[in-house]
Amino acid sequence: MAKPSDIKNIIFDLGGVLLNIDPSITGKELKEMGVQNLPQVLEKLASSRIYERLDTGALSDPGFRDEVRKACDMNLSDEQVDEAWNALLLDFPAPRVQMLKELNENYRIFLLSNTNSIHFISYTKTFREVHGFEMKSLFEQLFLSFEMGVHKPDAEIYNMALQKGGLKASETLFIDDSLANAEAAVACRLAALHLKAGMEITDQVKNGKLRDDAEFLVILK
Numbered sequence: 001m002a003k004p005s006d007i008k009n010i011i012f013d014l015g016g017v018l019l020n021i022d023p024s025i026t027g028k029e030l031k032e033m034g035v036q037n038l039p040q041v042l043e044k045l046a047s048s049r050i051y052e053r054l055d056t057g058a059l060s061d062p063g064f065r066d067e068v069r070k071a072c073d074m075n076l077s078d079e080q081v082d083e084a085w086n087a088l089l090l091d092f093p094a095p096r097v098q099m100l101k102e103l104n105e106n107y108r109i110f111l112l113s114n115t116n117s118i119h120f121i122s123y124t125k126t127f128r129e130v131h132g133f134e135m136k137s138l139f140e141q142l143f144l145s146f147e148m149g150v151h152k153p154d155a156e157i158y159n160m161a162l163q164k165g166g167l168k169a170s171e172t173l174f175i176d177d178s179l180a181n182a183e184a185a186v187a188c189r190l191a192a193l194h195l196k197a198g199m200e201i202t203d204q205v206k207n208g209k210l211r212d213d214a215e216f217l218v219i220l221k
Contacts, residue, residue, distance in 0.1 A: 004210040007191060009172040010103060011143075011161060013152075014113040016177035017195055018100075019123060020090035029084035035072045044071045054116045057146045061118055086122040095202050097131055100138040102208035112143040112161050112174070114151040120144065141165055152176070153184030162188070173210070175201065 015021040031038050045051070050067055053059035059067070065081045076084075103109055127135040136142055143161045145151035150160070162169055169189035176182045182194040193214060195201055204214040 004212055004214055007107065007171060007173045007210060009108040009110065009165070009167050010210075011110040011112045011165075011167075011172060011174045011190075012100075012139075012201075013174075013176035013178070013181065013195075014111060014115065014123075015089075017175055017201055018096050018111075019092045021088050022090060023088045025087045026084050029087040030072065033074070033076065033080055033084065035074060041071050052151065054118075055114050055145045055151050057149055061116075064116075064118070082118055082122075085118055089119060089123050089126070092123070092127055092130070092135070094131070097138070099202045099205050103205060104138070105208050108165070108167075109139050110141050110143060110161065110165055110167075111139045112152070112157070114145045116146045120146070152178070152181040155184060155188055158185055158188040158190060162190075175204075 012018055027038055027042055030041070035041055045068065048067065048071075050059065050064065054061075054064045062078075065076075065078050068081050068085075069076050100109060124135050141164065143157070143164065145157065148157055148160055150157045152158075158174070161167070162172065170191075173191040173193060174182065174185035175193045175195060176185070177195045177197075179194050182192040185192045193204065195204075204211055
């Protein structure tokens with residue numbers, strides 16, 4: 001079994017780990033825009049796998065907006081749909097930015113996110129405005145589901161990330177707030193850290209290195 005000191009590469013999830021999110025806010029925004037029967041609308045959207053299709057690039061941005069309008073039975077503008085959809089994106093706290101800068105001194109750092117182009121444009125713009133530089137500069141590579149055509153917890157996305165990054169699974173730690181995603185990474189022979197509710201990622205790091213007692217879900221060699 002590997003130890004934290006064996007880790008040379010760290011792959012971060014974004015939402016819920018580095019970027020704070022609250023999906024419930026999207027529903028509240030839609031309700032404020034006049035959408036009726038919101039629970040049924042949200043169930044209809046979820047059952048159509050609209051989010052998965054958008055995040056894997058199987059559904060275009062215009063197609064997504066059209067399906068939202070249809071489910072809501074309202075002639076929402078593109079801007080209104082995007083505003084509601086992006087409302088769930090909150091802040092990327094400065095301590096986490098500083099943590100990534102320090103980790104870059106000791107590890108190769110990557111991002112692996114189930115995300116879509118509407119969100120990507122929004123949170124990278126906000127990051128630039130708040131922090132004064134490009135978010136992507138914190139990472140060696142960005143592995144984005146909508147560009148890769150597959151998303152977590154599909155094994156293919158982990159294997160693609162390892163291949164594209166030239167990474168050895170036994171030397172790579174994957175961090176995600178989803179247990180299913182963390183377990184899928186372990187099945188692909190990566191080390192994993194499941195960031196449980198209430199855990200703060202910066203508490204797992206000290207002086208630019210993983211803590212020796214970091215709460216790894218499991219590490220396989």
